[in-house]
Amino acid sequence: MNKEKTSSGDIIDLDVLRRIFQFVKPYKFRFYSLVALTILVAFLAPALPFLVQKAIDGYILAGDYQGLVYMTIALVSLLVVQGVVQYLHTFLSGWLGQHVIKDIRIKLYQHLLNLRLKYFDNTPIGRLVTRNVSDIETLSDIFSQGVAAIIGDFLQIIVILSVMLYIDWELTLVSLSTLPLLILSTYVFKEKIKVAFNDVRNAVSNLNSFVQEHITGMSIVQIFGSEKLESDRFKEINEEHKQAHLKSVMYYSIYYPVAEVIQATGIGLLVWYGARGVLNDDVTIGILIAFIMYINMFFRPIRQIADRFNTLQLGIVSSSRILKILDSNEHIPNNGTHAPDHINGEVVFNNVWFAYNERDYVLKDINFDVKPGETLALVGATGAGKSSVINLLNRFYDIKRGDILIDGVEIKEYDLNILRHHIGVVLQDVFLFSDTIEKNITLGNPDISREKVIEAAELVGARKFIERLPGGFDYNVMERGATLSVGQRQLISFVRAMVYNPKIIVLDEATSSVDTETEELIQEAVAKLMKGRTSIVIAHRLSTIQSADQIIVLDHGEIKEKGTHQELLDLKGYYAQLHQMQYKEVV
Template sequence: MSDAKNTPHRVTEAPVRDKNAPQTRGHGPMAAMSNEKAINFGPSLKRLLGNLRPERPRIIVVTILTAFAVVMNVVNPKILGEMTNLLFAGLIGKNLPAGVPLATIIEQLRASGQGTFADMLSGMNLTPGVGVDWDAVARVGILAISLAVAGAVVAWAAGWLLNTAVQNSVYRMREQVEAKLGRLPLSFFDRQPRGELLSRVTNDIDNIAQSLQQTLSQLLSNLLTLVGVLFMMFWVSPVLAIIAIVAVPISLAAAMVIGKRSQSRFAQMWKSTGDVNAQVEEAYTGHALVKVFGRSKEVEAAFARDNDQMYEAAFGAQFLSGLMMPVMMFIGNLSYVAVAVVGGLRVATGQMSLGDVQAFIQYSRMFTQPITQVASMSNLLQSGVASAERVFQVLDAEEQVADGAQHLPVPTRGRVEFSDVRFSYTPDKPLIEDLDLTVEPGSTVAIVGPTGAGKTTLVNLLMRFYELDGGRITLDGVDVAQVPRAELRSKIGMVLQDTWLFQGTIRENIAYGRPDATEDEIRAAATATYVDRFVHSLPEGYDTLIDDEGSNISVGERQLITIARAFLADPAILILDEATSSVDTRTELLLQRAMNALRANRTSFVIAHRLSTIRDADAILVMQNGSIVEQGDHQQLLDARGAYHDLYQSQFSGPQLEEDAA
C-alpha cells in the first residue's frame, strides 16, 4: 500500500480550536476530551502493579535483599547504643573509687541523699576505677561500620534489580500501546487530537516509569523498615514503643484526608498536560496557516488558557501533596519529644541505659520516617496512577474487527463491486445508503461531486479504514471484510492530495511501499513520474534527506515523490485522490501521461475536482449526499446536462464548452 497512512479526514485545517464548540475532522466526528473520567485509584493501581507479574522472580530477590539491608540498618542503632554504654560507663567508672564494689558505692550514694545518681548507676554495667575499654569500643565500631557498608551494598543491588524490573515492565507497556494503536480503527484517531494521544503514549508512560521506580523501592524498604524498627522498639522498651505507636493512626488519618483531596487534582493535571501538548502540536503543524490568517493572538490566547488550566491543576495537586511531608514531620516530632522526655526519666531512675535511650530515639526517627516518606510518596503514586489510567484508556479502547481468513486470488485482477453499501460516521447522520457499483478489471473510474458528497469515504471503505454499516464490497468476488487488512491493502496503491513523507532520504521515501526494490527499479519509478528531473538539481541527489515536514522541497515535488511511491508499489488497484492538485500545469500534463501508464492494466479510482483531468476515464461517477446520481463517460454526462454538466460548466467558459460540443 502506498501512502495509505495519509487520509484527508485526518487533516486539521484550522489550528485554532474552540473547546466549547463541537469539533469535526473531515466527515468523522472528533469528540473533545473535556470530561476526563475521574481517577479510579484502587483498580488502576492493582492493574498497574499487575504489569510487574512477569518480573516476579526479580521482585522476590529484591524483597530478600531489601530485607537483609533493613535488618542490617535496624540492628545498627542498638549496636551504636552499646558503644554509647561502653563510653558512658567508662567515663563514670573512671571517677569512682577503684577496688570498691559497685553495690557498696550505690549504698553510700543513697545514704548521702544522692538517690537519683545511685538509681542511674544501678542500671549500668561498669567497674569502679576502670576507664573506657577502647578495644571493646573499636570492636563495636568496626561491627557497626561493616553492617552499614554491607547494608548499602545490598540496598544498591536491590535497587538495581528493581530498576530493571520496572524498566522491563514499562518497556512491555510501550509495546502493548504500540501494538494496540495498530489494532485501533481509524475512527479512534478521528476522536483524538494528535498532541493528546502523543502525550498519553510518551509523557504518561515516562511518568509511570518514574513513579514506579521511585515509589516501589522506597515503599518496600520503608514497610520492611517499619516492621523491623517496631520489633526492635518493643525489644528495647515496650513503654516507649507504645508512646511512639500512638502517632501512627494520627499520621494515617492525615495522609488519607490529604491524599483523597489530591487524587482528582493529579488526574486533572495530566489531562491538562495533554491539552497543552495538543494545542502546541496543532499550532506548530499549522504554523504557516496561523501566520497567513493572522491568528497568532488567538493561538497565544488559546495556549495561555490551556497553560493556565495546567498551572492551576498542577499547583493544586502539588500543593496538597506537598502538605503531606510537613504534617507527618510535625506529628513525628511530637512523638519524638514524648519519647525523649520519658526516656530521660527512665534513664534517671535506672530503668534504661543511656545507650538504649539513644537507640530508641534513633528508632523513633526511623519509625516515623517510613510513615512520612510513604505519605509523601503518595503524590508520586497518585500522579503515576493518573497517568496509568490514561494509558489504560488507550489499551481498553474498542479494537477494529478482527481479520478474516479468506485470501484474494493470485494474481488479483481488480474487479470491485459495491452491493447495497450503507455507511455513516455517526448513527444520526447517514452518509452512504444502498450504494451499488461494479468496476471491471483494468478500468478507470473517476469520482466527482461537491465537497462532503462521500467521494473519499468510498475509497476509504474499500481500504477498510472504516467498517460498513450494511452491504458488502468484493474484490474479485471475495468479500473484503473477510480478507486480512494487510493483504487487502498490499493490493492497493493510494496517492492523496495531502502528501506525507517520512524523515529519510528521497530514495527511502520512494521505496517505502517496496523496501526490497532495487536501485534500478527506484530510478525507473522516479523517471516515469518525473521525480528524476528535480532530484539531480539537489546537492545530495536521491540521498537528499527530507525533514519531518518535508519543508526542504516544494509541495509539488513532495507530491511527485508520493506518485513515484505508488508507481513502484505496482498495485492491482490504484486510488488517486486529487493527486495532481499541487503541481503546476506543465507538470500536471507530464503526470497525466505517467499516470496513464500507471493505470494501464489495473483498476483505478480517480477522485478529482479538476474535471479536465478525468475526461479519458472509462466511467465517471457523480456523487451527491453519499449516492451516485449520474454515471457514464465524459461526453455522455455532458450531453445529459445534469449534475456533471453543471459542475463542468462552473469550471470552464462558454467557448470551451462549445469546443467540446463541436
C-alpha cells in the same frame, strides 16, 4: 479544544494494578529478587541502632577498647551491606520499571497502528501522545516508587516498632505519643495532594493537545491573523498548568514542616522521659540514643508513605488511561485469510451503505463494477461521498450494509495487509515524514531496493528534481515535506505508489494542487501508472477523466448519473452542467 477531566478515584484500583502486573511476567525472577531485597532492606534498617546501643552500653561505658574495635568493624560491615543492598534494590526497581514500560509502550503503539481512522477522528492527537509518552513514564513509578517501596516502608515500620517494644515498651509509647497527629496530617496531605496531582496530569494532557494541534495548524493561525487570540488561549491553559503545580507545591511546603515539628516533639518527649530513666538507672544511655535513631527511622517512612500512595495512585490513573486505549475495539478486524500473490483487479460495489456514525449515511445503495484494467472516475461536489469510496475500498472503515468485492472475493476475507498491498493510493494532501526521500518512498520496506526506487522515479519523471537536491535520494524532506513544493511532494507520492506495484490504483484529487507544467508531468506519469491497472480516479478537473471507461456522478451519497464522458454529456444533466461551467472558466 476538548479539555480532559479525569479523577484519580478514592481507592487504589486493584484490578488495574493486577492487569499492569501482567506485564511483569517475563521478568518474574527479577521481580521476586526485588521482593526479597525489599524484605532484606526492612530487616537491616533497625540493626544499626541496635549495634550502636550495644557499642555504647557494652563497650564504651565499660571501657572495653578491644570490644569497641570489633563492634566498629561490625558497624562498618553493616553499613557496607546496607549500601550494597540499597543499591541493588534501587537499580532493580528502576530496571524492572523501565523494561515493563518499554513493553507497554510498544504494545500501545502497535495497538494504535491498528485502530481504525474513526478513532483518530474523535481523539485529539496530543492526548494520544500524552498517553504514549507521559502517562507511560508515570506508570514506571508504580515499580520504582510505588508497590515495592510501600511494602518496604510498611515492613520497616513493623520491624522497628517490634524492636522498640521488645527493648522498652514504656519508652516506645512515650516516643510515639505524637504518632496520631502525624497519621492525621499525613492522611489530609494524601487526599489534598491526590487531587492536586490529578489536576497536574489533566493540565499536562490539555497543554500537549493544544500545543500539538496548533503547531500543526500554524499556517491557518497566521493566515487568519489569530496569533493574539491563540496566544491568549495558550496563556489561559498554561496558567491552569502553573496553578495546578503551585497547589501541589503549597501542600508539600505545609506538610513537611508540620511532619518535622511532630517528629521533633516526639523526640523531645523521648529525651525528657528517657533522661529521667537514665537518672533513675531504669534506662541506659545506649537505649536512649538508639531510640532517638529508631524514632527518626520510624517517622521517615510514614512521611514518605503518603507521597508513595499518591505516586502509586497517579501511576494507576495513567495505567487506566492506557488500558482504556488497549481495551478499545476501534480496530478493523483482520480475520481474513485470503492472501493471493497476484490479483486481476476487478472491483465491485454491491448495494453499499455507509455512515461515519450510526445515523447519517454518506453512501446510499452504491452499485458499480470496474473490470480489470478499466478506469472509473468519481465526480461530485464536496461531501458527495467520493473519498468515502476510497476509504471503504482500503477498509479504513467498514460498511454498514452491502458487499465490496475484489476479484469476486469479499474484501473482509482478504488479509488486511495483503489487501492494502494490492491497492496504491495517491492523495491530494501528501503526507511526508521527517526522513529521507528514499525512506518516504519505501516507508522503510527493506524489500524495496534503491535501484527500484530510482527506476520508479525515472518512470514518474521525478528523478531529475530529486537528484538536484542536496544528497539526492538521501535528502531529508523535514516534517510533512516542508522543504519541497506541492508538486514535488505529489511526484514523490506517485513514486511511492509505483514502487509497490499495486494492481489497483486510486487517485484522489492527485493533480488539483499543482501548476500546469507539473500537471503535464504528472499526467504522463499517471498514464504509465494506470496502464494495465484498475484505476479509480477522483477529480474536479473533468479534463483529466474524459478518457475514463466509466464516470459516476455522486450527490449526497447517491449515484445520480453513470456512463462515459460523451454519454453523460448527451444526458444534459449534472455532469453536463459541471462540464459547461469548467469549460467557461477555461475560455
